Amino acid sequence: MSITFLFPVAAWLFLLVQPVTWWPMRARPHWRQAAVRVGVFACLILAMMQPSLVRRDGAGAQVYILDQRPVLGAGGQAAARRVLDRLMARAPADARLSVIQLGGAAKERVVVQDGSLSLALRKAAEAIPLGSGGAVTLIGSGLSTDDHWRDGIAAFVARGIPVNTIAVPIAPRPAFVADLRLAPARVGETLRGDVVVEGDGALHRLAVFSGDRRLVTRPSFRADGETHVAVDIPTDRAGFLPLRVELDGRGGFETLAAVQEPRHFLYLGERQQGAAGQLQRLLGPSFVVDQRAPGSLSQGFDPARWPLVMIDDLPAAHLPVAAQQSLNRAVARDGTGLFVSGGMAAFGAGGYADTPLGAALPVIARGQEKQVRPSVALAIVIDSSGSMQGDRLELAKQVARQTVRKLNGNDWVGVVEFYGARQWSVPMHHATDLPDVERAIGRMQAQGASVLFPALQEAFYGLKDLDARYKHILVLSDGGVAEDRYQQLLRHIAENRINVSTVAVGGQVDDEKSMADWARVGRGRFYSVPDEFNLVELDFKQPQTRPDPGYRSGTVAVREETRPGWSDGASLSAPPPLSGYVPTRARPDAQVLLRTDGGDPIVSSWPVGSGRVTAMMTEPLGAGTANWRSWPDYGRWVARLLAMTARSRPDLTVEALRRFDRLTITVRRNGTGTMSGTVPAITLVDANGRPQRRIDGLEERAPGLFVSDIAWPAGEPARIEVRDGDHLARTADPASSDVRPVDAMPEFMALPLASLSSRTGGWHRDDPATAPGAVQRIGGLRAIDLWPWIALLALGLYLFDIGYRRWPSRRIAGIR
Secondary structure (H helix, E strand, O other), X not given: OEEEEOOHHHHHHXXXXXXXXXOOOOOOOOHHHHHHHHHHHHHHHHHHHOEEEEEEEOOOEEEEEXXXXXXXXXXXXXXXXXXXXXXXXXXXXXXXEEEEEEXXXXXXXXXXXXXXXXXHHHHXXXXXXXXXXXXXXXXXXOOOOOOOHHHHHHHHHHHOOOEEEEEOOOOOOOOEEEEEEEOOEEOOOEEEEEEEEEEEEEEEEEEEEEOOEEEEEEEEEEEEEEEEEEEEEEOOOOEEEEEEEEEOOEEEEEEEEEEEOOEEEEEEOOOOOOHHHHHHHHHHHHEEEEEOOHHHOOOOOOHHHOOEEEEEOOOHHHOOHHHHHHHHHHHHHHXXXXXXXXXXXXXXXXXXOOOOOHHHOOEEEOOOOEEEOOOEEEEEEXXXXXXXXXXXXXXXXXXXXXHHOOOOOOOEEEEEEEOOOEEEEEEEEEOOOHHHHHHHHHOOOOOOOOOOHHHHHHHHHHHOOOOOOEEEEEEEEOOOOOOOXXXXXXXXXXXXXXXXXXXXXXXXXXXXXXXXXXXXXXXEEEEEXXXXXXXXXXXXXXXEEEOOOOOEEEEEOEEEOOOOOOOOOOOOOOOOOEEEEOOEEEOOOOEEEEEEOOOOEEEEEEEEOOEEEEEEOOOOOOXXXXXXXXXXXXXXXXXXXXXXXXXXXXXXXXXXXXXXOEEEEEEEEOOOOOOOOOOOEEEEEOOOOOEEEEEOOOEEEEOOEEEEEEEOOOOOOEEEEEEEOOEEEEEEEOOOOOOOOHHHOOHHHOOOHHHHHHHHOOOEEOOOOOOOOOOOOOOEEEEEEOHHHHHHHHHHHHHHHHHHHOOHHHHXXXXX
């Protein structure tokens, strides 16, 4: 029991009691009269503070949710009612009881007709006053017409209200289509769909329509429980595609697909006349070819504007070095895909072997090969803190010495040590005095704390402006580092083409996983050196080759290699023989997708930084592929290669989430071609593409992340177009996408009853015939308002004061 005040700030008025008591009295009052007057004002102030008496009251509220929907069948409905009767008979006499019924009809009960468990749970929470106690008991199947019950569960957990559940099995029901999940697709591509069917164990047939046009027909399949059926839906135009899925020629699950605009890519080539137009006709509507003259590329050329750049049979001398460097940056940093194809001009004399672009190619040209060892800039960061005392520091010194001995006079080397502070033991310089570097490493002593972050910064600033082919940071530590804010710094270092490798020294590394993660984020390697018998030799100088290949002509049989992720799910006929190609050798980590019967790679690919580079050792539109012009699947095959090479992350993504009559639209900027500093334009359009409504007031929650929450009728589909600079993205949300009919409630939207009870502290029963759990006597809170009685007391004291002052005997005495 306690007393609370609604307006405690009114207590400041007690400071006025003394002056008001004496004014406007003309004579000093008697102490009794003053006490009465003080009491009047004190009661008035207390009444203004509105005090209430709060006390625990009995067993609190007991709320029952009774499922009486047809999905239970007559037997299940009767079983649920029997359970409810037993529970109400066991309820405490002083409990406040209420029943919320799902489906059916009942008097003196709250009935939820739409079968929504989320609505029933919300009404149950409203039946228990805030601050009061109680319990909820759910008797039913857990199926729901929507899945918005998560908010209701969170509210019960926050208020400490246990939810008891009793599962009632559902009756057998006919098969139905529960959902159609669609992957993003562009015009001309196959729209991959996953149809979710909840079946009854029988054979069924499925078809997909758009209006009256049949798009897909699936052969008979058996559906037992939740069954997934894959469908491939063709797309012939960008925009919004209405879809209807029919099962056994009846019913129909309706949804809406958003088909994106074609993917633009930059074409750089000049040897094949009219190649851009031929390539556009070959690829079809899924791509748009943007052709530029290689010689016209300016110093400010930014290939990151395109998701893909294709260099077709273009000699390296005709592509400016600055453009090649820009391409390397766009691939590694921005994820732009690079497709290089051609014959002798690309991979023969005049090719890219000794150019900035050559190191990014997944192949090495064969022929007379000469190995060269490129220059290396190496910054060694050594942990010399107190935790490295003894063998750990000595192991780190040994690894550092062996690494330094691999360098030569053309390389750069520097040593940073950290021990609470950081300093250059050996500043960055040409590796011409290796014995002096080894002596400086040997003078290090263990002291201080492990603070790595400033040392990594020093190493990065020492390397970033050096002119070396490869740049590395080597971290030697036991992992006991006092900070954990390295992810962003390591990514920034990696984006500047500097690799970070780590070596964990000592038999008991404090945090080996973190050191391995640093190497992964820094695009380097991780090594573990537990003792002197497991030393590793690190050589950061990757040999390069300078080729002198030749072009091989004639009929050449080829075969495809099966590689995960490179198939779009559609079967293609085997490619015919080639007419010519350049023999090359695939790099060790490259994927060979097509090779000759003799083993020479024709199409190879590998990741480079954030992007991917694919090389095709023949001309897609030249003499080398003359036999392929009659290959019916040639266009689809080339389109698949280009699509898998292109930047997988779209420059602009749009998502829509519906909650009854509210629609939340989320826009993310992912690419460099979007309009930074501006707000994307969102428009809702009708079925014919005409604007219906423009969305204003877009909120930027984070850099490049925009969110808008609007009111939108639940029964109306939402066709959303977002424009941001040159980019257009679409998403679609069908009418009532978050709600299912009562006769087609899917299992994946069902409320997990046992998990609900476990999370809220209630009990669960799987069988309605078993004895229910104990009744939770959670006392409710009852508030009694005291201020009306205090106000009446003030009035009574005021009347007493008047009567006291006007009493005849006191008037005679001269008291006023």
